[in-house]
Each structure stands twice: as C-alpha cells, then as structure tokens.
Amino acid sequence: MSTTPRPLETRGVAIGYGGEPVVRDLDLAIEAGRITALVGPNGCGKSTVLRALARLLPAAEGTVLLDGADIASLPSKDVARRLGILPQEPVAPMGITVAELVWRGRHPHRRIGQRPTRADELAIAEALVRTGTAELSGRAVDSLSGGQRQRVWIAMALAQQTGVLLLDEPTSYLDVSHQLEVLDLLVDLRDAGTTVVMVLHDLGQAARYADTVVAMRDGRVVTRGPVREVVTPELLRDVFGVVARVIEDPDTGAPLVLVRGRHDRDAAPATPHPQSIEGAHP
C-alpha cells in the first residue's frame, strides 16, 4: 500500500495506564518494508509501545504519526485500513470457521448493509493462499493446531490489506516448527512490501528474522538500529542483564546469540568487549 519511508513515527510519546507513564520520551521511526522487532525484558514497556502504535492506547504526551498524520485524529476505520494489529493470543469465538474469521478482516472496508464485493472476496482468497490456510477454510478455528491458528489470525490481518502489520509476541506458546512457520511467513510479507513491527521476547529470533531491533528497558529505548550492529554482548548485558557471546551464524551470517549461565562462565571467554557500547543511531 502506501510506501512512505516512515509509515509510523512517534514524537516525544509518553504512555501510561492512568498513573505514572510506563513509557516515556519515545521517539521512533519505523522504516517501511522492513521487519522491526521490539525487544527487552518483561515489563520493559515493549507491548505498551506496540499498543500505542496501534492506537489501542492513547499517548498521554506527544504524538503517534501514521503516514505523517496524527493517529489520534484519524477516523477508526481509516486507521484500520492502513494498520493491522494482532494482539498476543487472540481467542476466536467457539465454532467460528477459518473463512468466517478471515472475513472479519474486511470489516474496515465494508459499509453497513453492503454485500461482499469482488475486492473483498479476492482479499480473502489471497490472504488464505499467502498464509497456506486455504485448505483449512471450512474448519473450526478452535480445532486447529497452535501454528495453524496463528497463521489463520495473520490471514485475517492480511485480509485487512494494510501496509503496516503489528504483532505482539506472534510466536509465544508455539513449538519450534510452528514458530518458524510464523516467522517465515512474516519474512514473505516483508518481501511483498508490508511493514512489520513485532514484539518478541526471544532476542535470538529477533536477531535472525528482524531487520531492525529496538531494545527497551524500564520504559525507555536503550538502543536501536540494524540487527547486525545492535545485537551485541553489550546489548544483552545492558538490556537483559545476561552474559552472552554473539557470533556470526555460519550459515546465514545473522548474529547468533549464545547466552551464558553461571555455570558456563569458566568455559568460554564471554566477557563483553567494552568498546562499541552504543551501537545505536541517534
């Protein structure tokens, strides 16, 4: 869809749930057509940031810009035609079929009383094909495996035909093959031009699949930038408080994170090198 270089931006954003802001001084610029991963320890505010980007939470201060316009001032359906959000572990109503669920993705495109158009039908068919869920379309969502279910939800978000897709922990509670299934699909989407922003708690996955990493701690962005520059032992120490080695994946060249527990420390030279401590671009 729209390919402005910065489909999503935040300027001086603070976000809270009524009391003290949970996240403050947030200045982000999400690059178009890339996968951005928000990482950080539990409670660092990464999911809160995602919710603010999707307008599920209003910014207490500052503005979130969608295609350059203040997202708070845009009509809800307008936002929903440009930005899709998949929360963590969405629950489908009992008995609803895959096709019915994916049809819900057309909600922002349809008017009251309007019959489905060919554009609607095409969007559904394409979403099913791209996520490999076409053969499941008549099945009940609650009868599917976790990985299939997550792909169906992504199909729903695809049917929404937005240029930006936000996902909160899309791989949690999935076993490893299903995690890969979902992440590979997101890479396909990126290659087709979608801007993907996701919250991941697994830094290893972020390092392998994201183009850009935004690392947060205590409600602030600690560092952000291209994966290969940002994912360093210093990041793991400063953000997650763990000792780790980061080597180049012998097959893909992506950063490979090897965390070291208390009992590993004697075995490997894992002390972080103190140079290059701020890998971030301002």
Next chain:
Amino acid sequence: MTQALDVDAVLHALRRADRAHRRRTTVVHVALAGVLLVVLVLTVTQGSSVSVPFGDALVAATGQGSGLADYVVWENLAPRAFTAVLAGLLLGLSGVIFQRLVRNVLATPDVIGVTAGASAGGVTVLVLLGRSGAPTQIGALIGASVAVVAIMLLASGRSAAVHRIVLVGIGISACFASVTNYVLAQADEGGTQRAMRWLVGSLNGAQWSDVRLLAVTAGLAIATLVVIGRDLDALRLGDDVAAGLGTRVQRTRLAVLMLGAVMAAMASSVVGPVAFVALVSGPIAARLPAGGGLAAAGLVGAIVLTASDLVAQAAPGISPVPTGAITALVGAPLLMALLLRRTASV
C-alpha cells in the same frame, strides 16, 4: 502465476462453500418459521377451554370472525399468541446479543440483573402505586435501565471488563431481588397476588395494544441490530482485535448493552420476567445445522415462549399455570446441561 491460479481456485471454493452455507441457513430459518406457524395455529385453535371449530378459529384469527369465535380468538387468543411470539423474539435476541458481547453463555439479561431490575421496577409500580398496564411497563423499563447503567459504571475497568460484567451483574441482580422482596413485604394481599403473577411471567390478558408495542420495539431493535451487527461480530474477537478492525469498542459495547436491556425490559414489562427464554435461545440456535445466527436465536425464542404458553394454557392436567412456570420447567434442566457441558457456545 501459480499463485494467481491458486487464488482463483480458492475463490471458487469459497463461493461454493458460501452458497452451501446460505442454503443451509435458509432451510433452518424456513423450518423454524414453519414450527412457529404450527405453534401459532395450535394456540389460536386449541388454546382455549372454550372449543371453537378449527375453521372458525382460523377465520377469526384474521379478524373476520363473529360471535363467540371472534371473542375467544380475536379478542383473547390471537393477541396472546402474537404477544408470545414477539416477546419471545425480543427475549431470544436480547439473550444472544448479551451472550455474544460478554462471550459467556450465562451473561443473559435474566442472569446479569437486567430482568431483576425490570422486576423491581415493575413490582414497585404495581404494588406501591397500584397501577398495572403502561405504568408497570414504564417502571420495568426504568428498573432495567438503572441495572444497565449500574453494570456499566461498576464493571468499567481497564481490562477484563467482560468478566466483570457477569460478576457485577450477579451482584446487581441480588440487590434488585432484595428491593422486589421488600416491596412485596409491604404489599397487601391483593397487591402481592397481582405482583406474584406478573413476576412469574404470564400472558394472561395480553391485548392488541401490547402486540403493537412489542411489534414497534422489535422493528426498531432489528433495525438497530442491522446497523451494529457487524461491529458486534468484531467485538466477539476481543476488544483489541475489534479495535484494530476499526470498531469503536466502548461505544459498541454500550449500544449492545442498551439495546439488549431495552428488548428484555419491553418484553418483561408485558409478559413479566419470564425465566430462561433469553438464556436458552442462543445455545439452542447454535446447535442447529447452520450454526445459528441472531435471526435463528430470535425465532427459537419466539417458538419457546409461544409453545410454553400453549402448554401453560391448554395442556391437560396442569393448565392453567403461569407461562413462566413452564419456561422454568424446561429451561432449568437445559441450563444445567449447558453448565455441565464444557463446549457450551453461543
């Protein structure tokens, strides 16, 4: 290229499945309408202890009869039957939209305090003001509205609002029950009797004016449902998904709650707080072949109430009893079954 072909094939498969689903839905709706018609005909022909010949009764049911048939059928049975159909429809619809909104089969107006509010309001007017008819209906509406506002205020939290609605509703239900009991304790004997009859739910004395009132309510409610139905569908996916799809979550939730409350209150104001019709309609409709939408739930509600009223009036041995006694007799075991089955759905 191959993907384009795939999309085409999938498109056709989807259309085929959609056509089949629509056929099934039509069959189910026609079948339900047929059952309702049979119950209606039985009510106007067999519903009275005065025997009117079948043919005469049918003629009288169109308003063309004369003499005894006209009196029995047109003045008594027909308005009663149509009141049952419309009140059942309203109760069925209000139940299923609450169940879908809260995503809990127990979250019907009779469980979460809306009907209890209507009862308290109606009984207060009936006993303290000694007025029946329209003032009772207004009292019931006010009571139901107070219940909804209280639920909204007390249950409005940042998260998990959906579960809080049920919990808060049960509490509110208890509060209103105590109001009803207090008012009943203050009543004289005649007042208590009138109030008890209304409270169990009875279609005795239903008139054409009641039918008109319920028909207008049903018309407006269905029009509103057409407008907000798809937003309600989106809400069933959870607040965040719905908001992401461009639904205004709070506004839709309030609209659905108010609509359901008005439907339940209007129906209760005429037929009394009939038990269980709102609760069982959605789950019964969901078990029909086409997976039961709102229309099916409304039709099931109409059938349940009309058939219960027929049994209450005309079943040998037990009749006449208040209609609510029959719906409770059928509904209570169904409620138990729904509670015990893990896959209870709406």
